Amino acid sequence: MRQPMKILFIPGNSPYPIFSHTPLATAARNAGHQVFMGGIDWVLPNIASVGLPAVKISPVSMEEVSAFMGAMPEDPAEQLKAVGRVYAEIAVDSLDRLLDLADHWRPDLVVGGGMFYTAPLLADHLGIPSVRLEWDRIDSRAYDPGAEPVLAPVLAELGLDKVPAPDLWLDVCPPSLRPEDAVPAKLMRWVPGNPQKPLEPWMYTKGDRPRVYITAGTRLFSGEGLRDMARSVGKLGAEVVVGAPEAVAAELREEVPEVRVGWVPLDVLAPTCDVIIHHGGGGTDMTALNAGVPQLIAHPEYPTTATRRIVEYGAAALVESGGYEEINAACESLLKDPSYRVRAQAVSREMAQLPPAHEIVGDLERLVAERA
Template identity: 70%
Template sequence: MKVLFVPGNSPYPIFSHAPLATAVRNAGHQVLMGGIEWVLPRIASVGLPPVKISPLSIEEVSAFVGSMPEDPVEQAKAVGGVYAEIAINSLEPLLELSEHWRPDIVVGGGMFYCAPLLAHHLGVPSVRLEWDRIDARMYDPGAIEVLQPLLAELNLAQVPAPDLWLGVCPPSLLPPDAVPAQPMRWIPANPQQPLEQWMYAKGDRPRVYLTAGTRLFSGDALLEMIRNLSGLNVEIVVGAPEQIAEELRADLPGVRIGWVPLDILAPTCDIIIHHGGGGTDMTALNAGVPQLIANPEYPTAATQQVVDYGAALTLTSDEQRPENIVAACNDLLSNPGYGERARELSREIAALPAPAEIVPVMEKLAG
């Protein structure tokens, strides 16, 4: 069986699809993973064979991110539109690839519309594997608007539905209108590095991990927040690219700053602070760690669901002041209920079918 994975146009979708792609290959099947040029090294970093499927550049992606509307509805429409453009640009290279390496199944991410369109062209089954808990259907209206001429050429009223829909959300966080999907256990995957003992060993103080994304904290605000957090007598780990880490280390002696494999670090943490990205959220849930979601990047119900369940707290952009963050961390550390609820969700994830158990389902679909 030949399986083509086309997860998405950024590193995180690559990592979210890597466990299933690896399971398919470990079962003896052939696997290729497609992406735009700038994610190809990321595909290779998780041991999968990368193939370029679109002329889109990182500069074009950055320009889109920089011009994203603030209004949530318009933002979703814009995101759907750009993924539709990627689908249109990718279809010809994918068809050319298929002339030489014809897949028996095409697996795509929730917003990667080129996967079902390619499968329709080839007359083979398609699989939709969600990246995380975020309901990607909210991006469909913007995509359909852009895809309409192509759909008309193909005599399609809409993007073809997948033959197999794989969901990774723990059951307790499924929304009432969730699409019926085959559940699959979400497993973290990311690039690795030589480990130091502190990365996998818990210390004698609570550990707080903070992602230093540009939409979360930067500059003086980040320095002030870390200094305030230090008053809680916690160990602080800041995940940041090396160029940012270098600038911060001089001002923050004793704070571990830099890139760390989060799949290794997460189980040693007591709190994970981030901006609401799906990968960090799922890694925290998988490890059973309470979250503080500050200024959520995506205005979706997914953030509120984990807060309502009692495994996280959230702060809006107006509330994102160092004293509020410190107070929220103190609440998460002092109230054991947050940890208990987070561990409940971790157990739910662990009980879902592993990627290796999905491979026979795909074999039957292709067969």
């Protein structure tokens, strides 16, 4: 092995990117390299929960994220711009903190997430290689128009006309679901990661009824929609499990006592599910594909071509609008038509054949050696 490296991971501004980057960060650490992971204040406990050193790059809190989500524009294009803008603002705000970190712990390599703005700016300042590791199947270039006006002054100071391209682009999207205009990238196997808790037998045991898992992701601050959907889907005769942060789950348990509610380790639960219903989040989507489980994307948080691609492939159904009758009808179709599971399992086998994270560590080592 070459000399141990110092690698800084900067995945993104919510919990899911942390878990998406954890396999590669852990593989690098297991290979003997020093690894730090940076994040906004909200996600620092998530970084610590996966056993990695957590570095605060911005004081943005959960309350501020909640306020931002609550003020999100209704127009889909404006939503993308709003998200791109806030990621760019955090990138600019975090640069001084990261440069201070480099005075004491200078990275040899920086790995950034899908909205890649912090990592390449820091890498350019330090003259080190950068890697872009996508979180999921979503093409994050759609957020760039919102980021560009914020980044323009910083890029001008650096003498750049655009965000520097990464030295290595890593993509976890299964080949069958990659868009035709996808950026050339090295593919890496995606491994599910999420908060863990002591397991109960029902979490990994298949029952005698179809199991439907419902979630709205990690950025959930109200459980009203989950409550109503759980009651509706329960009418299909399915066992319903609702995944929600504990602050939301506590209230839901009282309102729907017949439903299992809580933050269940989805990597454990997914193989026992017959359908996974969610909001279009990348982590849930990838976990369902990894387990070969059909999914129903209901009222997606952000409309994306990635969502439509999996529907066209035949491994998912989409309900963009409409009420619980439409959702129930789509869910029932997924439960009764075996073709959805056949297609989902085909993607699962494809994902399993991609290079695992520990093989990618050698690529990181070569980048640093070549730059040296």
